[in-house]
Amino acid sequence: MSNGMTMPGDRIAAAEEYIPGPGTYEKGGVIYAAVIGKVRFDDRDKTVSVAEVKSGRALKPGDTVLGEVGSVTNSLATVTIGGADEGGRIIGTAETGVIHVSKITDAYTDDARKEYRPGDLVRARILQASPSLQLTTKDPELGVLKAACGRCRLTLVNNAGRLYCGNCERFEHRKLANDFGRFTPGPRESDKPVK
Numbered sequence: 001m002s003n004g005m006t007m008p009g010d011r012i013a014a015a016e017e018y019i020p021g022p023g024t025y026e027k028g029g030v031i032y033a034a035v036i037g038k039v040r041f042d043d044r045d046k047t048v049s050v051a052e053v054k055s056g057r058a059l060k061p062g063d064t065v066l067g068e069v070g071s072v073t074n075s076l077a078t079v080t081i082g083g084a085d086e087g088g089r090i091i092g093t094a095e096t097g098v099i100h101v102s103k104i105t106d107a108y109t110d111d112a113r114k115e116y117r118p119g120d121l122v123r124a125r126i127l128q129a130s131p132s133l134q135l136t137t138k139d140p141e142l143g144v145l146k147a148a149c150g151r152c153r154l155t156l157v158n159n160a161g162r163l164y165c166g167n168c169e170r171f172e173h174r175k176l177a178n179d180f181g182r183f184t185p186g187p188r189e190s191d192k193p194v195k
């Protein structure tokens with residue numbers, strides 16, 4: 001991420017070089033971030049950890065935040081806020097907000113499950129901070145930045161402005177942020193171009 005934050009599932013080190021510490025997990029010889037936060041390499045004891053971003057600053061309406069989609073039902077998606085990027089400064093909470101289906105997109109949608117899936121990384125804006133945290137992703141710069149295939153969990157790639165799984169050879173729909181291509185890799189040589 002451009003602001004130095006890792007997202008869950010980001011590769012952060014090779015397991016032969018570091019020992020996975022708090023906030024990370026190891027799979028197939030690779031250490032991944034398990035939480036949203038900042039990576040710390042400790043070269044003395046050869047551990048790598050991810051410190052979850054915390055802050056005493058309260059979220060307020062109008063703040064733009066990054067978060068991970070949790071559960072999704074017909075009428076809403078829950079999002080665990082991982083941080084807010086304000087003038088290069090990261091603020092963070094572990095609060096969970098909701099995006100109501102009517103606040104997802106300007107285009108018509110009748111089902112939040114058609115727009116978001118658990119594990120999606122989204123940028124959202126706070127509509128209301130209390131008594132409940134309400135979010136919107138209606139604006140062009142809001143929505144999914146990174147997502148995994150619903151079938152095989154491979155990170156979907158940006159194929160001509162759409163999310164594509166080269167493994168399953170299928171597209172998936174999301175309400176995308178207009179700069180999602182900066183966060184989502186382009187298709188590899190092995191990915192079949194799809195017309």
Ligand SMILES: [Zn+2]
Pocket residue numbers: 149150151152153154165166167168169
């Ligand atoms: Zn797939």
